[in-house]
Amino acid sequence: MELVAFFVIHWYASLFFQSVFHHRYAAHGLFTMSRTMEKLFYLGCFFTQGSSYMSASAYGIMHRLHHAHTDTESDPHSPKNTPSILGMLWSTRNNYFNIYSGKTEVDEKFKKNLPDWKSFEKITHNWIVRVMWIGIYTSIYIHFATAWWMFLFLPITCAMASLQGAAVNWWAHKFGYVNFRVNNTSKNILPIDLIFWGEAYHNNHHRYPNNPNNSAKWFEIDPGYYMMKLLDKLGIIRLKTLAPTV
Template sequence: MIFILLFFFLHWFLSLFFHSFFLHRYASHQMYTISKGWEKTFYFLTWFVQGSSYLVPRAYGVMHRMHHEYSDTEKDPHSPHFFNDIWQMMWNTAKIFRAFNTGKKLPEQQFTSEYLPVWHKLDRFGHHILTRGVFGAAYITFYILFAPSAWWFLLLPIHFLMGPIQGAIVNWCGHKYGYSNYKNGDHSKNSTPFGVLLMGELFQNNHHYDKDNANFARKWYEFDTTYLIMRALNKIGVIKLIPVIPVPVRH
């Protein structure tokens, strides 16, 4: 049992970290700068830890920029206020993601004018159904070897869809449940203590108020784990955090 729990939480938090650190705070918002070598390294690690649920950075970045521009309106790719449940919202997000990733739908220029990290060879390989299938088979094999009973296999769908599930939790809960520090003109909320479990991503009200600030926490009881790791990486020179101009407070 201990091996299954270790594997599950290791997969959850590694996937969540690179989701937050690379896809969200770099690909979408450019909250820090890095060398091309480190960009490739984090790009590769994002693919590797997300595995079967790999989210292509350029498509993710475009959708997330749309989410901020159209937050909680009908043009928002994943506002929970236009769907009956989280699964409908995930399906709608997946359709838009596939359209952007395959080129069937071109995003508005305002969402591609800023830098988007692209690694075409890795994206083609990582997004391929066979590659995703190999990761899925590896997860199943691990559970066959170490699961003490069949009940543990119920965790496998989370492994298969780890990236989208984490994104859906943040967008659904972060725009429905919790409290607000700021008036943003949308339904964004902060959720504590669950913000800790999502490594800071559930402080959505703070983030939507000041979207270019790498620190999503504002109150003393809000804890942004991803930002703390980013500060450490900044201190040792792996990344360079971009200073932000404070946004005037609107309570």
């Protein structure tokens, strides 16, 4: 039971920081925050993503490229370019690290207003730290697992943030329903998205990428949006007033 609780808490904690900080803040700039709060969010990303920790600035660039080149050869994570979810995951991994290391030349327009904490990522964004996190996760599973099959979830724990992003970006361009006609294959995966914090409303998001609320129909619920509204009320962030333009 303890391991199940750990997995669920880890899933949603990691998803919160990827959805709110990496996606809606870094990539789309849907809200502002102080430098101090930005650093606290960096720490939150590190402690929740662990061995799958991602740079917010590299993620932001990659996702902006996805919107600019959706479903084309220049899309850094399109299922149209790879035959399987594992292939897309590996391709996304390579594109991400090429962006992070500077091997991929990126137009300056995709680099504007990104969060950046280079000194922090010199410590956190390396293979030694990733292996240390894997060791921590493995020890947790050894201590709390009560059946062999529980260890099947260990790889998911180790690659949590990467798999969450891949799940949305692969499934939401393969399966689902469409609210808006757009010039790409984006779809909404779930009518009520409590699994991906509103990130599953991918078709809605591609239609209105600067709308902080990914939901559109009456039955769609975007937990990420309501969390941002709460953070705004608490003075932790300041939501921008943005027109829902394409």
